[in-house]
Amino acid sequence: MTRIKCCGMTRVEDAVLAAGLGVDAIGLVFTARSPRQLGLGHARAIARALPPFVTTVALFMDDEAAFVEEVVAAVQPDLLQFHGSETDAWCAQFGRPWLKAVGMGEGMAALARLREHPHAAGLLLDGHGLGQPGGGGQAFDWSLMPRDLAQPLILAGGLHAGNVAEAIRLARPWGVDVSSGIESEPGVKDPAKLRAFVAAVRGA
Numbered sequence: 708m709t710r711i712k713c714c715g716m717t718r719v720e721d722a723v724l725a726a727g728l729g730v731d732a733i734g735l736v737f738t739a740r741s742p743r744q745l746g747l748g749h750a751r752a753i754a755r756a757l758p759p760f761v762t763t764v765a766l767f768m769d770d771e772a773a774f775v776e777e778v779v780a781a782v783q784p785d786l787l788q789f790h791g792s793e794t795d796a797w798c799a800q801f802g803r804p805w806l807k808a809v810g811m812g813e814g815m816a817a818l819a820r821l822r823e824h825p826h827a828a829g830l831l832l833d834g835h836g837l838g839q840p841g842g843g844g845q846a847f848d849w850s851l852m853p854r855d856l857a858q859p860l861i862l863a864g865g866l867h868a869g870n871v872a873e874a875i876r877l878a879r880p881w882g883v884d885v886s887s888g889i890e891s892e893p894g895v896k897d898p899a900k901l902r903a904f905v906a907a908v909r910g911a
């Protein structure tokens with residue numbers, strides 16, 4: 708069964724709906740390089756509204772270590788997600804499991820970077836280019852998804868209800884991650900798109 712993460716949640720009701728639909732993980736964005744950035748109190752309210760067995764993921768992009776620690780202390784996320792140029796050793800300092808996002812915008816040239824994060828709990832392959840933020844609905848060539856890495860691979864970038872089944876068929880990921888593909892505008896999730904996305908993954 709393909710796991711589902713819905714990222715960039717900004718409203719309690721959207722996160723609770725996603726959990727009720729069986730979504731496995733909810734992403735909360737803390738980097739200032741996003742229109743979905745949350746304050747600590749807001750993020751805590753969303754995290755506390757979630758039922759057991761739903762993973763909360765805190766997303767950062769080249770943020771200061773002190774800021775990451777502040778978020779960890781206040782929100783107690785289950786998993787961290789790093790989207791910038793963070794090294795394997797830097798990501799390890801928080802004593803929490805993490806996902807390392809790698810932008811696949813450069814195609815084959817990006818594949819080598821996937822091997823630079825052996826201690827990440829999983830690798831998230833996103834459609835953006837090197838140094839660019841995600842969350843913009845940019846897909847990559849799914850046939851580039853490697854088959855020889857030990858870590859779970861999460862497919863992200865430009866997914867929506869209309870293409871996710873084909874993406875799963877081609878890339879065979881451990882999980883999928885979606886943000887803008889279930890929104891009506893940046894940061895505002897659309898319940899109908901969310902339902903359709905979950906149904907498409909379950910039907911794949």
Ligand SMILES: O=C(O)c1ccccc1N[C@@H]1O[C@H](COP(=O)(O)O)[C@@H](O)[C@H]1O
Nearest residue numbers: 714741840841842844863864865886887
């Ligand atoms: O969501 C954001 O605003 C964001 C900002 C900076 C880095 C990553 C971000 N989101 C991540 O981008 C991917 C794909 O998003 P989309 O589905 O293409 O809109 C996803 O992993 C989000 O976690």
